[in-house]
Amino acid sequence: CHMLEHEDMAMMSQFEVVPSSGGVPPPTSGLTLTPGTDTNPVGTVHAVTATFRTGGAPVSGVAILFAVTGANPTSGSGTTAGDGTASFSYTGSAAGVDTITACQDANGSGSCDSGEPTATATKLWVGAGKPAKAITLAPDGGVRTAGETDSLTATLSVEGTDIPVEAVQVVFNVYGPNEQSAALMTGTDGTVAFELYGANAGEDWIQACYDTDWSGTCDESEVSSWAWRQWTPEGE
Known part of the structure; x- marks a missing residue:
């Protein structure tokens, strides 16, 4: 019996126990903007939400700038709340496509500078009224x-x-x-x-x-x- 135990231990010593990753994704950091794409009738209000995280945790007090280019150019700003989010809304008065950019104004310059975290979303504005048939x-x-x-x-x-x-x-x-x-x-x-x-x-x-x-x-x-x-x- 002692010989079998010794052999079993020798065989076990040949294997290395490697901890499992468990498929858990690494913590996320940076800026996101949602919804990424959306479609609205002209004349309505569209809202986007920027979320800033560090190591997967929301960060409050972060200055966020918003800029819209395309059919309805405009801009705005906000500061993240306790849940790490800042919202921005605007009305689409013209049909077409808008690109919405959000950035962390890390240096307080009032503009989105190179190296600052950014995120983008796309908005499609279509003619108001019932769909044409x-x-x-x-x-x-x-x-x-x-x-x-x-x-x-x-x-x-x-x-x-x-x-x-x-x-x-x-x-x-x-x-x-x-x-x-x-x-x-x-x-x-x-x-x-x-x-x-x-x-x-x-x-x-x-x-x-x-x-x-x-x-x-x-x-x-x-x-x-x-x-x-x-x-x-x-x-x-």
């Missing part, structure tokens, strides 16, 4: 001479009504000998014009879609309308 593209059809420019107008309205939908994005795609595309925004009357240059003879099919997700492309789920143009060679 109907889109038309006119005029449909017609023969033009190659080398000319033709104008088409897309109109967006609330389905079943004449209520226009403004400040939303329409994507135009041209399929045919004059392939091209553009992303344009509707005006107050819910319309947007697209100038099509027919450099080459042949038949073009033109698509206009309501770009609900502002992706710059026409997705399968997005409503669209079509028109066609026939371009004849110059001199005919």
Whole structure:
């Protein structure tokens, strides 16, 4: 029995016990800004929250600067509370994309300087009112001479009504000998014009879609309308 115990101990001595990490992430430090992305109708208020931590613990009394660039430029400042947070709110008066930057004003300069902790968020402002469900593209059809420019107008309205939908994005795609595309925004009357240059003879099919997700492309789920143009060679 003593021999077995001795052999067991000898075998055990060949192994090193390594403490398990347990999958616990290291403490976090620095500045975060939430929500990272969001979408609101024009004319409403958007709020972001900056949180400052050191070693995973919130830090109070930290000076935070906020700056908005893009469709609705503005700025603000705040100081973190006991939970390490400072909030900033502003109203989006124009449709488009804003980038919101928060930084710790460590040196009290009143600006975000190199080396200071920063965080960013993106805000998309879309036209107020009900989502557009109907889109038309006119005029449909017609023969033009190659080398000319033709104008088409897309109109967006609330389905079943004449209520226009403004400040939303329409994507135009041209399929045919004059392939091209553009992303344009509707005006107050819910319309947007697209100038099509027919450099080459042949038949073009033109698509206009309501770009609900502002992706710059026409997705399968997005409503669209079509028109066609026939371009004849110059001199005919």
